[in-house]
Amino acid sequence: MLSDEFGREVTGVRISLTDRCNFDCVYCHNEGLGDTRGPMEAQDGEMSADDVVRFLEVAEEFDVEKAKFTGGEPMLRQDLEEIIERTPDSMETSLTTNGTFLPGRAEALVDAGLDRVNVSQDALDPKAFRELTKSGGYDDVIAGVKAAVEAGLTPVKLNMVVFEKTAGYVPEMVDYVAENDGLQLQLIEYMPELAGRPEWAIDIERVHGWLEEQADRVERREMHGRKRYWVGGTDSSDGGMVEIVDPVGNESFCANCHRVRVTHQGYLKGCLNRNDDLRPMGEMTKPEIREAFREVVANRVPYYGEYMVRDENDEWVVNEEYLGMPADAD
Numbered sequence: 185m186l187s188d189e190f191g192r193e194v195t196g197v198r199i200s201l202t203d204r205c206n207f208d209c210v211y212c213h214n215e216g217l218g219d220t221r222g223p224m225e226a227q228d229g230e231m232s233a234d235d236v237v238r239f240l241e242v243a244e245e246f247d248v249e250k251a252k253f254t255g256g257e258p259m260l261r262q263d264l265e266e267i268i269e270r271t272p273d274s275m276e277t278s279l280t281t282n283g284t285f286l287p288g289r290a291e292a293l294v295d296a297g298l299d300r301v302n303v304s305q306d307a308l309d310p311k312a313f314r315e316l317t318k319s320g321g322y323d324d325v326i327a328g329v330k331a332a333v334e335a336g337l338t339p340v341k342l343n344m345v346v347f348e349k350t351a352g353y354v355p356e357m358v359d360y361v362a363e364n365d366g367l368q369l370q371l372i373e374y375m376p377e378l379a380g381r382p383e384w385a386i387d388i389e390r391v392h393g394w395l396e397e398q399a400d401r402v403e404r405r406e407m408h409g410r411k412r413y414w415v416g417g418t419d420s421s422d423g424g425m426v427e428i429v430d431p432v433g434n435e436s437f438c439a440n441c442h443r444v445r446v447t448h449q450g451y452l453k454g455c456l457n458r459n460d461d462l463r464p465m466g467e468m469t470k471p472e473i474r475e476a477f478r479e480v481v482a483n484r485v486p487y488y489g490e491y492m493v494r495d496e497n498d499e500w501v502v503n504e505e506y507l508g509m510p511a512d513a514d
């Protein structure tokens with residue numbers, strides 16, 4: 185297993201399969217890739233299934249245990265089932281999707297070997313959903329979540345971005361997962377780093393405090409040191425699990441970050457928030473990918489606490505050591 189200079193082993197890879205999307209969520213950081221809007225047909229430059237598999241086979245050699253497929257909207261890829269089918273068996277495979285294409289396809293994903301799925305759902309009301317996603321796909325998403333649970337892609341984690349437009353929906357979303365078997369909730373702190381609009385952010389500590397009061401028990405997950413709250417338990421059920429993903433300005437989150445990312449165009453990327461460390465894999469052979477993977481891991485640094493440091497006014501500023509890196513290789 186490869187580790188970076190900060191002792192962070194790389195146990196997972198997170199692969200963006202496309203930057204295209206059928207939604208236009210107001211908050212979208214698109215995994216650091218830019219705008220999702222544009223043609224929805226397959227684009228030149230997207231990694232082919234062969235490219236993805238070649239990379240995954242190298243990752244397997246380095247004992248990477250988990251593969252996460254994301255986007256854009258990864259289910260716009262018609263060869264998603266093939267990619268999952270060809271993912272090394274030793275890896276846990278998961279998918280993060282807006283859920284609209286799960287009805288009719290969830291079973292095929294299971295047959296291909298997908299283990300579980302995260303579905304973005306920021307509200308339980310079609311009108312609010314439309315405003316947040318600029319899409320009328322609410323019913324499809326609900327049907328998608330149902331299809332995923334029925335197909336056994338559990339736990340299905342509902343991903344909710346928490347910011348000023350959604351914070352009021354948190355209690356009903358928490359009740360919803362407590363009452364529905366097979367569902368869990370991830371409350372994702374709104375990340376303005378790539379999406380802009382810092383004024384939309386809310387204080388995520390208030391959500392932690394509120395959940396602390398509701399919870400029957402609290403756990404800490406190894407990945408990112410994320411906290412998990414169990415709520416609504418009864419004699420016969422553990423209730424629902426609510427996990428908080430709170431990366432913004434969080435040094436311990438970055439200190440426990442164990443993933444390398446791959447962009448839809450096949451660039452290795454050490455950190456979601458950075459575009460100055462990209463390495464193109466292009467037509468590389470396996471030995472060349474091995475070398476590039478080693479280099480990317482060697483150059484990984486925690487974003488908060490190393491790449492960004494606090495100045496004398498307690499503001500985050502880029503550490504001088506990293507100034508002058510290429511601005512954006514994508």
Ligand SMILES: Nc1nc2c(ncn2[C@@H]2O[C@H](COP(=O)(O)OP(=O)(O)OP(=O)(O)O)[C@@H](O)[C@H]2O)c(=O)[nH]1
Binds near residue numbers: 278375429431441456
């Ligand atoms: N800054 C930062 N944000 C992350 C990181 N991992 C996840 N996130 C945020 O959480 C969102 C949802 O992540 P998911 O793709 O659902 O998966 P996950 O929560 O990371 O992983 P699982 O819980 O194991 O499924 C991402 O799109 C990011 O906004 C990370 O390493 N760094």
Ligand SMILES: C[S@@+](CC[C@H](N)C(=O)[O-])C[C@H]1O[C@@H](n2cnc3c(N)ncnc32)[C@H](O)[C@@H]1O
Binds near residue numbers: 205256258280373379
């Ligand atoms: C970029 S999307 C890609 C996968 C898929 N289209 C989806 O929406 O699940 C991955 C995750 O990033 C989250 N996300 C997008 N922009 C964000 C932001 N600015 N802050 C926090 N999370 C964000 C979304 O809610 C989603 O759960």
Ligand code: SF4
Binds near residue numbers: 256281
């Ligand atoms: S569905 Fe996902 S990729 Fe598409 S705009 Fe929303 S968050 Fe971004």
Ligand code: SF4
Binds near residue numbers: 486487488
């Ligand atoms: S180093 Fe921090 S910001 Fe970068 S991907 Fe890891 S957790 Fe996210």
